[in-house]
Amino acid sequence: MHGDTIVLDKREKRRLAGEYPDLCLTCGTCAGGCPVTGVDGLDMRKAVRMALLGLDQELVDSRFPWICTICGRCEAACPMNIDLMKMMRSARALRDRDKVPGVMHKGVEMCLKTGNNMGIPKEDYLFLLEDLGVELAEELPGFEVPVDKKGTRIMLTINSKEPFNEPEDMFFWWKIFYAAEESWTVTSENWEGVNWGLFTGDDDAMKEIVRRIVENYKELECEYLLLPE
């Protein structure tokens, strides 16, 4: 961090360098253990150099922070313990929201608006739960899906892809609860267990989605919250 370089003006503006990238030894351990090293001519070691040099916008505009799955293998191996995952997520966060790739930002907006990423209407969702409950009761006598039941031991969130695409996959947990004679409930609103704000770098949305789940959990006075993601 001593001496000046030709990119000093950029370095002063850098936002992505996080807390520790100054410490990078350029050893390349991060890039060496990463399955997508080289895609688009980039890798984690180069990304750290870009952040250090203040080439924030170039990194933000590149596909690399989105092709990286933020799995953290690089960070776990980094000898200087540099916060690489935070750097990548921050690069995602600095994208304009209308330039977030694919459906994720739309999912976040949908979740904030309707309480789930797919926008499944409440009445359809409740009808589905009841219908599936009746189906499962043919195998498990007396089974039904408890909705908004107060004071249960467990409050369960649901991944919206299940009611949307793979409804019978919800049976797995329901069967386990039945076998264990568990006291549990799902909620009629804000039941989404997937939080795409985590992936798009959208802290405000992420917090709001979590807040709604916690609100349900407190209102229903449940003992444990279970998010099978």
Place this chain on the structure above:
Amino acid sequence: MSVHDLMKEYIETGRIKIDKSKHPELTTYHDPCNYARKSEKTFGHGYYEEPRWITQQCVDNYVEMHPNRGNNYCCGGGGGAWAMPYSEERIYYGRVKAKQIKDTGAELLIAPCHNCRDQIMKSLRQEYDMMNVEVKYLWELVADSLVIEGVDDKEE
């Protein structure tokens, strides 16, 4: 409460009963980044051993893939990649995971994460010629192994 702690509690305390004979095939376990490495980093505890214990309560024939636990490779579907338009890169990413799975010779793979399960089951199996490998959620394995009193004994 973590899904792993809950399933472990049910099995340990005898609240659910498991029949191992329902899954005789060679089985391996995939460590999802979030339950494993990132949980260790964020919460000080990585869920490495609990899901392995649960899996081995349901199957006798178990094999590890390498590397595993904190050094495990991402399936390639994480961080939202499953929902992103870069499918060519996502599949390329998954080649390492596919090789890890194939090298074990397992016919059943357990993944306790929606992203990992979808990436491996719906994409990597087709792309890397391993349709013989069945993929289940950890809770699916447990649900499929259940012996429920008053239900299963009636059928027999």
